[in-house]
Amino acid sequence: MTDQAIEKLGGVAADDAMGDDRLIIAGRTFSSRLIIGTGKYKDYAENAAAAHASGAEIVTVAVRRVNLSDPSAPMLVDYVSPEKYTFLPNTAGCFTGEDAVRTLRLAREAGGWSLVKLEVLGDEKTLYPNMRETLRAAELLIKDGFEVMVYCSDDPIMAKELEDTGCCAIMPLGAPIGSGLGIQNPVNIRLIVEQAKVPVLVDAGVGTASDAAVAMELGCDGVLMNTAIAEAKDPILMAVAMRHAVIAGRAAYLAGRMGKRLYADPSSPLAGLI
Amino acid sequence: MKITVNGEDQLLDGPISVSGLLVQLGISGGKVAIERNLEIVPKSAYENIVLADGDRIEIVHFIGGGA
DSSP states (O other): OOHHHHHHHHOSOOOGGGTTOOEEETTEEESOOEEEEOOSOSSHHHHHHHHHHHTOSEEEEEEEEOOTTOTTSOOHHHHSOTTTSEEEEEOTTOOSHHHHHHHHHHHHHHHOOOEEEEOOBSOTTTOOBOHHHHHHHHHHHHHTTOEEEEEEOSOHHHHHHHHHHTOSEEEEOSSSTTOOOOOSOHHHHHHHHHHOSSOBEEESOOOSHHHHHHHHHTTOSEEEESHHHHTSSSHHHHHHHHHHHHHHHHHHHHHOOOOOOSSOOOSSOSTTOO | OEEEETTEEEEOOSOOBHHHHHHHHTOOGGGOEEEETTEEEOGGGTTTOBOOTTOEEEEEEEEEOOO
């Protein structure tokens, strides 16, 4: 897509009716409620274009070893600038609390940021989180001065424990990471949203725009996604779709949907019928 | 002197500082974080810390990654 076409579709800011609705995480204020990952793209240039089209202000990044055989290989930061985006280092791929803490300490040293995404996996096939390790790692990180946004199961009790531990955002999965299956348990997501006093973001499972809208209509404060954009046939256009879906879902939540009825209710008045 | 960097053995003419190692490997120090024997090396200490035989060094940076 051309820049012009993207601007036409996605360049319009949220309507004035949304007022100054903002996402606030750990005292930081964001206009966009969409957080995107930076993995799985064809190259960093496509990644940067998708990030721009999505309107996201936060991007997740991974911490990995420098390739010693080719230290001059293209670097993420040369395309997606930490000056423009809030970098959210994540612990994807960590299976123990110690690995996660070690990874994020290195991330803090490399970038100087204390706002992080904690993710401790429990199973390679489902990438389902190990909640016992997640909770333990969250405690260690918070004691060490980190502000922890936490990927978790959609269990409201665990979500509450993570919040009580001091996590600054609760991020339950909508469906397994990279599955694109959509929000599988809207009841639990709603329960987590209702009880939480910190932002709740659906992290993982979104497949297309309507999934993101569903998450926002449930009252989530935001959505984090990667594969849904990166693996779309046209990632830039899907980034635009996600931008609109999140805004639309948020507006619908704030507007308050109509009640559901079992039967029809005519929209035109019955009085004065000929 | 033999040290391990990112899991690979490196034979070096010692003594060498952390800064010296980065120069030798062709890595710009501004965008990386370094761990020496599981302890983070602050950027301010790159010049002063001299590596020892058997050190295990990790040099990491940010790459694309998602959820």
